[in-house]
Amino acid sequence: MKIKKPLLMICTLALVVMLAACGSKDTQGGSSASGTANNDKSSELSGSVLAVGSTALQPLVEQAAQKFMAKPEYSKIQVQVQGGGSGTGLTQVAGGQADIGNSDVFAEEKLKDESKDLVDHQVGVIAMAPVTNKDVGVDNLTQKQLVDIFTGKVTNWKEVGGKDEPIVIVNRPSSSGTRKTFEKYALGQKTEDLKGSIQEESSGTVKKIVSETPGAIGYLALSYLDDKVNVVKYDGVEATVENVKSGKYPVWAYEHMYTKGEPKPEVKAFLDYMASDEIQNNDVVELGYIPVSQMEVKRDADGNITK
Amino acid sequence: MKTMDERPVQVGSARSGRFKKHHAEDLAGRSYTFICVALLIVIIISIVFFVASKGLSTFFRDGVSVSDFLFGSTWDPEGNQGDPVYGVLPFIFGSFATSLLAALIASPLSICASLFMTEIVPGWGKKLLQPVIELLAGIPSVVYGFVGLTVLVPFLRNVFPGQGIGIAAGSLVLSVMILPTITSVATDALSSLPRGLKESSFALGATRWQTISRVILPTVLPSILTGIVLGMARAFGEALAVQMVIGNAPHIPRSLFESASTLTSVITLDMGNTVMGSAHNDALWSMALALMFMTFIFVLLVRLLERRNRI
Numbered sequence: 001m002k003i004k005k006p007l008l009m010i011c012t013l014a015l016v017v018m019l020a021a022c023g024s025k026d027t028q029g030g031s032s033a034s035g036t037a038n039n040d041k042s043s044e045l046s047g048s049v050l051a052v053g054s055t056a057l058q059p060l061v062e063q064a065a066q067k068f069m070a071k072p073e074y075s076k077i078q079v080q081v082q083g084g085g086s087g088t089g090l091t092q093v094a095g096g097q098a099d100i101g102n103s104d105v106f107a108e109e110k111l112k113d114e115s116k117d118l119v120d121h122q123v124g125v126i127a128m129a130p131v132t133n134k135d136v137g138v139d140n141l142t143q144k145q146l147v148d149i150f151t152g153k154v155t156n157w158k159e160v161g162g163k164d165e166p167i168v169i170v171n172r173p174s175s176s177g178t179r180k181t182f183e184k185y186a187l188g189q190k191t192e193d194l195k196g197s198i199q200e201e202s203s204g205t206v207k208k209i210v211s212e213t214p215g216a217i218g219y220l221a222l223s224y225l226d227d228k229v230n231v232v233k234y235d236g237v238e239a240t241v242e243n244v245k246s247g248k249y250p251v252w253a254y255e256h257m258y259t260k261g262e263p264k265p266e267v268k269a270f271l272d273y274m275a276s277d278e279i280q281n282n283d284v285v286e287l288g289y290i291p292v293s294q295m296e297v298k299r300d301a302d303g304n305i306t307k
Numbered sequence: 308m309k310t311m312d313e314r315p316v317q318v319g320s321a322r323s324g325r326f327k328k329h330h331a332e333d334l335a336g337r338s339y340t341f342i343c344v345a346l347l348i349v350i351i352i353s354i355v356f357f358v359a360s361k362g363l364s365t366f367f368r369d370g371v372s373v374s375d376f377l378f379g380s381t382w383d384p385e386g387n388q389g390d391p392v393y394g395v396l397p398f399i400f401g402s403f404a405t406s407l408l409a410a411l412i413a414s415p416l417s418i419c420a421s422l423f424m425t426e427i428v429p430g431w432g433k434k435l436l437q438p439v440i441e442l443l444a445g446i447p448s449v450v451y452g453f454v455g456l457t458v459l460v461p462f463l464r465n466v467f468p469g470q471g472i473g474i475a476a477g478s479l480v481l482s483v484m485i486l487p488t489i490t491s492v493a494t495d496a497l498s499s500l501p502r503g504l505k506e507s508s509f510a511l512g513a514t515r516w517q518t519i520s521r522v523i524l525p526t527v528l529p530s531i532l533t534g535i536v537l538g539m540a541r542a543f544g545e546a547l548a549v550q551m552v553i554g555n556a557p558h559i560p561r562s563l564f565e566s567a568s569t570l571t572s573v574i575t576l577d578m579g580n581t582v583m584g585s586a587h588n589d590a591l592w593s594m595a596l597a598l599m600f601m602t603f604i605f606v607l608l609v610r611l612l613e614r615r616n617r618i
Contacts, residue, residue: 055579083579084579085578085579085580085581086579086580087579087580087581087582087583087585087588088578088579088583090582091582091583091584095583110582111582168470173555173576173577173580174383174384174385174387174577175384175385175577175580175581175587176580177580190385190387191387192383192387192388193382193383193556193557193558194556195556195558195560195561195565195566196470196556196558196560196561196565196566197554197556197566198470198472198554198555198556198566199554199555199556199566199568199576200555201550201575201576205456205551208456209456209472212460212461213464213470213471216470
């Protein structure tokens with residue numbers, strides 16, 4: 001018994017050292033392997049592409065990746081798509097762990113200095129509409145009224161022309177890209193999390209709660225809208241694809257795919273495919289986004305709009 | 308480690324051929340277990356080190372004071388109201404409130420279920436309940452959360468004032484989740500009681516209820532408490548199911564039916580949206596560190612209770 005304990009300690013220590021050594025050897029092996037892979041792609045593109053980030057963009061990228069890999073000329077490229085959120089995507093692409101960082105917001109809004117190296121590829125536009133429970137009796141809200149609701153100045157629907165019913169806010173977490181977009185372009189200001197407000201991460205849950213809770217208000221991407229919730233006009237403008245394209249309806253944002261510097265050939269092939277008409281006119285529209293090419297207005301990272 | 312200590316000591320190892328084979332087997336088995344144990348230790352140490360290094364940078368690099376962090380009641384990491392404020396008291400409150408309430412709801416049920424299985428109807432009662440309890444333990448937490456959101460929340464909304472979402476919904480969902488933990492620990496303790504204890508109580512003329520309440524329960528109390536602490540530890544660490552039904556507002560709620568948050572729900576909600584190395588992200592790691600610290604306390608409690616348990 002007395003001899004065994006030090007023995008165990010020694011074995012443990014030895015193993016720790018061994019494992020540490022293994023670890024470093026592994027990374028060396030990995031990097032040299034990828035180096036050779038980069039060298040011999042003279043004839044045909046091969047390799048792997050890792051796209052990480054926004055869960056809002058994930059379904060589109062996944063669907064495009066499936067189609068991309070099914071093409072004979074790209075069959076040697078492996079595209080992997082992972083979620084994790086816009087923040088994760090931007091961190092990983094800036095740190096070099098991922099080839100593509102998917103994000104709902106401009107990199108400048110999340111990162112500071114690292115965003116300079118990142119190259120933006122806009123693959124779609126996502127628009128959002130304020131939605132309420134069907135019983136509130138309001139079908140139009142001005143920006144001022146929305147701000148009053150989301151800052152807690154107005155707490156009953158009768159103050160904005162609806163029924164006598166308390167307002168229940170269903171928000172996104174303060175770090176979420178969807179919330180940032182809504183605050184920036186619909187409210188024009190940041191809001192704090194009010195007491196009693198509900199925060200949910202996924203659009204599905206927001207829709208479920210808004211449709212079931214009397215007096216609830218939230219916001220959803222256009223692809224989630226149906227007759228279970230009451231879609232509210234924003235300053236009298238209906239949230240439709242046409243109004244977004246023409247610039248009448250302002251609550252929209254780009255979906256970004258960032259690369260660090262100029263992309264590797266296989267990454268570039270995939271991004272080109274994302275921007276091709278095949279994806280833009282079919283999958284993008286099908287999944288509820290708006291193709292960037294059809295937008296009549298442009299917007300930069302500071303929110304300035306140009307025709 | 309116990310298995311190694313209990314390994315039969317080799318006696319009469321003079322016969323060289325047999326000895327060598329045994330010796331080699333013994334050495335192989337021994338080094339295999341050593342490697343496993345060492346790997347476990349390495350994993351645990353590296354996790355603790357990683358979480359601590361991330362979590363502590365909130366205080367050292369981002370300059371947030373520990374007391375502001377632990378006792379501040381304002382959580383505004385994005386600086387919506389001026390400077391970012393990182394006060395996690397609402398989340399600590401939410402975590403403790405939900406897990407304590409869950410334990411409070413689940414403990415009587417679990418203790419009764421295990422008494423039913425071991426003392427009252429040991430035959431078919433055990434045959435019927437045991438699979439049911441095991442089934443409860445096997446249901447994934449996302450299912451609990453979804454059922455809670457679809458069934459429990461509308462029910463609470465109709466019966467009580469408020470939106471149905473909140474600490475009450477969270478602790479009810481958690482109580483079902485920790486029921487199997489407490490029940491199985493209590494059942495094990497009850498069935499391992501020496502028969503003599505019960506029989507002597509009966510021999511003295513005590514009824515079954517008197518035996519249960521005066522003899523059996525006091526004897527197994529430390530084990531039952533161990534089960535409750537284990538259950539609470541699980542409730543404390545559960546993220547997904549709670550996050551779905553609690554509402555996630557970063558405030559200390561005024562009632563059980565108002566939106567609130569727990570440490571875990573905020574971490575899962577915000578972790579993907581924040582950038583590694585930002586102060587917001589560091590603050591989430593600090594909360595993970597606090598969670599881990601709480602788990603250590605729970606483990607410590609269980610150890611203390613187990614020590615008391617040795618009769």
